[in-house]
Amino acid sequence: MSTDEDLYRTMRLIRRFEERAIELVHSGEIVGGIHPYIGQEAIAAGVCAALRDDDVITSTHRGHGHVLAKGSDPVRMLAELTGRSTGLNKGRGGSMHAADFSKGIYGANGIVGAGGAIATGAAWAAVKEGSDRVAVSFFGDGAVNQGVLLETFNLAALWRLPVLFVCENNGYATTLTIEQGVAGSITARAAAFGMPAVTVDGADARAVRDAAAEAVARGRAGGGPSFLECTAYRFDAHHTWEHKARVRYRADEEVAAGRSRDPLDVQGARLPEGARAAIDAEVEAVLTEAVAFALDSPAPDPAGALDHLYATGLRGRNGIGLFEGVR
């Protein structure tokens, strides 16, 4: 079981990764922007602390935290965000599609709720091969209104598959509040399919870890799917683009109140004297290396723009005459 230091280290890594990434968005090194995870770090850290390397996760647009907590190399992750060929996805995925199959990370996903069925299929494959691997699907509160996710709850519960659905309820689906978007309660929707569904404080990494560990153990033992709603507050914008768009949908008082309970402080307070500063310094060194690596890495060769389009290596036409000498 992960220690308080482990949990804090993961959360600090996610926090600083995000802060450095936002700087790189503002300096133009990260094109397209990111969906910051700041404020939700305890959820990724807590859930992934309950997982093994061979367990599978699917993630969301706001996926950096999940990918890092599951064990991906932050250096190659940052290189991916800057679109370098040294990145996790060789610069083909970027922030919204970061994936690392060596760590069971089937990727962040640009479509809300799309990862649920994919994770559930992976859980089925695990059962078929006789392993006790589990799969976790992370999604936001907006995703609970997606039909495919509700269909997936049915399949997972019906077939008692070892999948954990983790809803990160940060109160907003982009700018739509949960009150405007969700009828009834989120956990009641999951419970209606016959799976255990609980709500935990998503700012408390220990609480998340313990709830996830119980659900994961149930899944490994053949007890079927579970649902975990983690309440959280998104400290920053939905997307870095918001700063330019200047959209206003949260009162300053609300944001200040939300930020006042920082999950890093909650967890940091549990560390012995001096441990927090030591971990912070350790993480800082990693991020310094990551930024340098990302900026020093070569951009991909445009000639390879469609490399990997097919697993079989199929090449389509390029939009120019194929048969030389005909014209």
Add this chain to the structure above:
Amino acid sequence: MARLSYLKALQRALADEMARDERVCVLGEDIGVGVNNVTTGLLAKHGPQRVVDTPLSEQAFTSFATGAALAGLRPVIEFQIPSLLFLVFEQIANQAHKFSLMTGGQAKVPVTYFVPGSGSRSGWAGQHSDHPYGLFAHVGVKTVVPATPEDAYGLFLTAIRDDDPVVLFAPAGSLGVRADVDMDALGPVPLGVGRVHREGADVTVVAVGHLVQAALDVAEQLSDQISVEVFDPRTLYPFDWAGLAASVNKTGRLVVVDDSNRMCGIGAEILAVAAEEMRLAVPPRRVTRPDGAVLPFARELDLAVQPQRDQLLTAVQEVYKSSR
């Protein structure tokens, strides 16, 4: 030689692949009892862990198959009607197809999406009668439309063995086709290789799926006046452009017959490539459903929308007579 029906060929292909490779499993609605007769007997033989009767949850089970494929299985999904592919376009075009590139080659998604009964089935009306293969070719999903029993067998085998997502459309109009085949010679047919069913010197007719038989009839009917070559692409993506060029560069004349909508259809693409890259002596023609068509219910109306043999015959005659 033995008599083999197209439907039986599909059934045999799936059964053979499931017996050959433990990783192959089949999912879909009503497949336990084998409503479409393709999965008949498989549940009894392989059990419910490999022959999975799914709830009516097309979007979920389509991406479920993606997850299973990413984890090492080779799922085949049977869709009871072609229009369900509209419902799962996100799961195929935007998820399964994009995984390989977006992950920088880390992932492969060997799922086969299989529609045993595409296009008009007489009286199944607007939402059961589409032939949406052009959509998949457009987004670059491997798209297969076999026309004969041996190709149905061989292309289904290849689709299941392929490491990328593949959609296989079995036209309703082909299911009853029978042919004398050498069973021992049945085997995989590569994607992207067309087939000349009948050689000719004057006009190339490209026919898709069940329209191959119509094209062969027309070729025979015109045989004393016009020498028609019938080219069956077999796979629409990847398309055998070199094979088509060999035919068109010989005949100089091209007609495409395709039972899907005209605007942005596969017929339009074939004409465009031929115009750009091949030696056409005269302007090409295509015989298709109308722009944006929805198949009406009444038999007379249904037939009025589908490409007909006499339309193809007229098109071939007109192309043959025309000159620059």
